[in-house]
Amino acid sequence: MRPFHSRSLTRRGLIHRSVAAGLAAYALPAVLPAWAKSTVNLPLPGGPDQRDITTAFPQKGAMILQRTRPPLLETPFDVFDRGVFTPNDLFYVRWHWAVIPNSVDVDKFRLNVHGAVNQTLSLSLKDIMALPQIEYAAVNQCSGNSRGLFQPRVAGGQWDNGAMGNARWTGVRLKDVLDRAGVKANAVQVRFNGMDEPVVPDAPDFMKSLSIDHARDGEVMLAYAMNGQQMPLVNGFPLRLIVPGWYATYWVKMLNDIEVLDSPDTNYWTKTAYTIPDTPHADIKPGQTNVPMVPINKMVPRSFITNLSAGATLKAGVSAPVRGIAFGGDTGVKQVDFSADGGKTWQPAQLGKDEGKYGFRQWQTKFTPAAKGDLTLMVRCTNANGEAQPAVPNWNPAGFMRNVIESTAVTVA
């Protein structure tokens, strides 16, 4: 049995100093001396639960190291207590293939637009940035965020809840770029490819497609900045596709190729990978077969307590503030409810400033534990479509789309 304080950092001071440095993280030494090495324990059932905290990645702060190559870096959960925008240097990182260009010359970079278009384009960053600028907040969440919490456990990146982040993205409408190329009437999908490549030449290059209507909805963005700054290279510099409300698998990083397709995309990453059971909550029973599968798509509501970790101690008879973050998925947050009795009774929480329907929304409330003992705190988000988080966790073999009501066990002393 693991201790309840399993999400605590063993060297909190180090983490906080690194985070407080913010943009100045660039100035930190790339590799900390061995004595400064720290670890974090993630509450993954059955383990392994220990992860290194790394500061070895350029342009990044102290991150939970899931895998060095290709990088899988998780955001330490206490970051989410500091505000609704996740700092760029602490924003999680996920790559599929290990061949990632380590340099980008902003003068030489080109975005190619081709396929079922009237005119093939080769756009410089200067060309792109001359188009009308748009900006909005949006949550970027890995399809497999929280995969490590699935039971039975499944193979893949063993994330806790930190494979998500919220940023203010700045860029141009994909629609404007497509209009400039002139989409032909027979177009059905648009496929996006980044500069990363597989190690093995005949392995499937990572590409994702959206329907032509989705691509032209005026919201899908080619972002050249996050939180007002150019993004770290490992977060997709210099251009990243932003598909608000949809899982991050579509948010192609280091985007340099857009192909308008006149027939449905059959590439592995769109057609076969990142598919979910076509069932409510993408939920099936372990071992269940012959389930129709569909590409993963819209996100679903989630919420978290951020100021109390599992194992926290509260005082009986003393009012305790509770706060956290919520997001609605593909729409805004309508309501967040809090329970201090394991879900028997719920009280509405107060919502913080609305920074945009696709972003994190802060919530807060308070409660007074009456008597000593153990309590299970819960938080539940209902989105603007009326969709609420389920009480029972979903399961599927890829570990996608977890959005069960999360529980935090605390002790009242």
Next chain:
Amino acid sequence: MKSRNFARQIFTCMFAVASFAAAPGPAQAITLKSVDITLPDSDRDLPDGPGLAAVQGNCISCHSPGMILTQPAMPKAAWEAEVAKMRNVYKAPVSEKDVPDIVSYLTAIKGTK
């Protein structure tokens, strides 16, 4: 805040030759500058055991040991499926004769007890 803006202006000037700003819009002007980084190498080792050489020779070129070390315990059949996926879907050039060694190593260090 003021000093940060000032620092940003200086930064912008320094990189003016190799950078440019977005057209003024609803947000602040963004300036991009070229980036050249080096990603770190993994410093983690896989535990010793039968089949380690096959794993090192076949698996580690595409992903560092952390991919394996963070996995939960799974049944042998699940590891067979993983290795098959790496070969068939991700085109890992793993020879047929190495497959049993890889599966037995993974099952030994990450098998369901």
